[in-house]
Amino acid sequence: MNPQQLTTVQAVDNAFIFILGVSIFMLLLITGLMVYFVIRYSRKRYPVPLSQKDQNLWLEIVWTVIPTLLVMAMFWFGWEGFLTLQRIPDGAIQVNATARMWSWKFTYDSGKSSGKLYVPVGTPVKVKLESLDVLHAFYAPAFRVKRDVVPGMTTWVWFEAEESGSYNLFCAEYCGVGHADMITTIEAVPQAEFDQWVIFSQPPVVDGEILLDRYGCLSCHSLDGSASVGPTLQQIAGRITKVKRGAESLELRVDRDYLRRAILDPEAEIVEGFAPIMPPFAKGSLGQDLDRMLDFLMTGESIAPLDGEQIAKEQGCLGCHSIDGSALVGPSFKAIFGRITEIEGRGGITVDAAYLRRSITHPEAEIVDDYPSIMPVYDQLTEAELNALVDYLKGIK
Ligand code: HEC
Ligand code: HEC
Numbered sequence: 110m111n112p113q114q115l116t117t118v119q120a121v122d123n124a125f126i127f128i129l130g131v132s133i134f135m136l137l138l139i140t141g142l143m144v145y146f147v148i149r150y151s152r153k154r155y156p157v158p159l160s161q162k163d164q165n166l167w168l169e170i171v172w173t174v175i176p177t178l179l180v181m182a183m184f185w186f187g188w189e190g191f192l193t194l195q196r197i198p199d200g201a202i203q204v205n206a207t208a209r210m211w212s213w214k215f216t217y218d219s220g221k222s223s224g225k226l227y228v229p230v231g232t233p234v235k236v237k238l239e240s241l242d243v244l245h246a247f248y249a250p251a252f253r254v255k256r257d258v259v260p261g262m263t264t265w266v267w268f269e270a271e272e273s274g275s276y277n278l279f280c281a282e283y284c285g286v287g288h289a290d291m292i293t294t295i296e297a298v299p300q301a302e303f304d305q306w307v308i309f310s311q312p313p314v315v316d317g318e319i320l321l322d323r324y325g326c327l328s329c330h331s332l333d334g335s336a337s338v339g340p341t342l343q344q345i346a347g348r349i350t351k352v353k354r355g356a357e358s359l360e361l362r363v364d365r366d367y368l369r370r371a372i373l374d375p376e377a378e379i380v381e382g383f384a385p386i387m388p389p390f391a392k393g394s395l396g397q398d399l400d401r402m403l404d405f406l407m408t409g410e411s412i413a414p415l416d417g418e419q420i421a422k423e424q425g426c427l428g429c430h431s432i433d434g435s436a437l438v439g440p441s442f443k444a445i446f447g448r449i450t451e452i453e454g455r456g457g458i459t460v461d462a463a464y465l466r467r468s469i470t471h472p473e474a475e476i477v478d479d480y481p482s483i484m485p486v487y488d489q490l491t492e493a494e495l496n497a498l499v500d501y502l503k504g505i506k
């Protein structure tokens with residue numbers, strides 16, 4: 110077998126193209142011969158048969174041996190393809206995929222998760238597949254992989270993206286009314302971008318110190334007043350800082366804008382007495398965390414609230430709940446706060462924050478009348494995420 114492993118695309122395409130090629134060749138050969146014989150030996154030309162052969166050993170050998178070889182070759186390509194799909198190459202990174210009605214969640218080693226599958230170009234990726242509810246299937250046509258995602262069982266696929274781009278990813282097993290919402294994409298990005306993305310945009314944290322630590326700020330900055338590689342960040346807001354902007358020396362009061370510049374473009378203004386070695390942080394890689402970081406640095410404590418809408422999207426809530434009043438799989442979120450909701454076997458309950466929390470963490474405890482009890486249990490949300498969700502729901506008018 111080849112010392113260098115095939116990719117899944119090569120493996121499947123080899124088998125496919127070989128079988129297709131043989132089939133087309135046979136189709137043309139047989140049809141051509143048939144037409145030729147029909148004309149050549151038509152009854153008009155030869156009303157009486159010229160000969161009546163019933164034996165030709167060579168012909169029999171030829172049409173036994175050649176098809177046998179062809180079928181064995183088909184088996185060879187198929188078998189090689191099967192083995193390639195089974196054998197995960199060395200150096201593959203792992204991503205865990207969780208399918209649920211009706212969304213995908215991909216979790217990376219760093220703890221980061223996303224609704225699209227991000228992969229580095231040129232590195233094999235092993236995707237571990239698990240389902241939280243019913244049968245789904247992971248189907249990425251561009252990489253020729255398709256595998257059932259079975260509740261209670263772990264399956265996996267691997268593939269390697271050779272070029273960066275955005276590739277379709279489907280659920281290929283009908284899994285209920287929201288099945289079609291399980292379309293997402295595989296985003297293949299250059300390795301450096303992937304590393305940046307996986308490391309620098311991680312799950313939301315609520316503690317400012319953890320947040321700074323996560324981005325590596327604390328390896329150069331202290332929070333206790335001591336200078337290290339960079340100035341301390343303790344009580345930085347409002348402090349007068351001496352910086353060099355080009356050749357110019359300035360004294361600036363630290364405000365939000367200054368902090369933003371110091372993080373996104375540290376080279377523009379260098380704090381006196383320190384080396385210009387702080388790496389710039391791209392706005393995109395910090396995302397929402399930039400504002401939360403600034404909040405923390407400005408106040409020393411509070412962190413901006415998480416974006417509840419974002420969480421609702423990521424968690425798939427909006428696949429089952431509309432915000433425009435239409436009933437999807439679950440009741441609409443429109444004007445949910447304060448309304449009376451009819452609970453099976455218990456009558457009307459006024460929707461308040463506590464009820465919303467219970468609905469999310471223990472949806473099976475109170476079932477809204479006329480709806481099936483299929484809402485997934487969200488017990489993995491952090492306190493902050495839960496609060497953000499409840500605030501978001503409250504705000505939907
Ligand atoms: C490799 C070390 C290093 C890392 C990592 C680093 N910094 Fe810095 N930082 C410095 C140095 C050195 C300075 C002073 C020189 C300058 O202004 O660029 C500085 C300056 C600053 C200043 C201006 C401080 C003042 O007194 O005016 C702020 C604010 C700051 N960094 C925030 C951050 C944040 C937030 C992070 C993480 C997202 C971070 N830094 C990551 C080394 C680092
Ligand atoms: C698979 C579909 C599905 C998903 C995903 C889902 N829900 Fe639900 N949800 C339902 C159904 C069905 C009901 C009604 C039955 C019940 O009470 O369990 C419901 C009920 C609710 C209720 C009570 C509504 C009322 O009118 O009293 C709230 C609040 C709620 N969901 C919030 C959420 C949030 C927040 C998320 C995301 C974290 C979410 N749901 C995700 C299907 C879903």
Ligand SMILES: [Cu+2]
Pocket residue numbers: 208209211244245246280281282283284288291
């Ligand atoms: Cu599905």
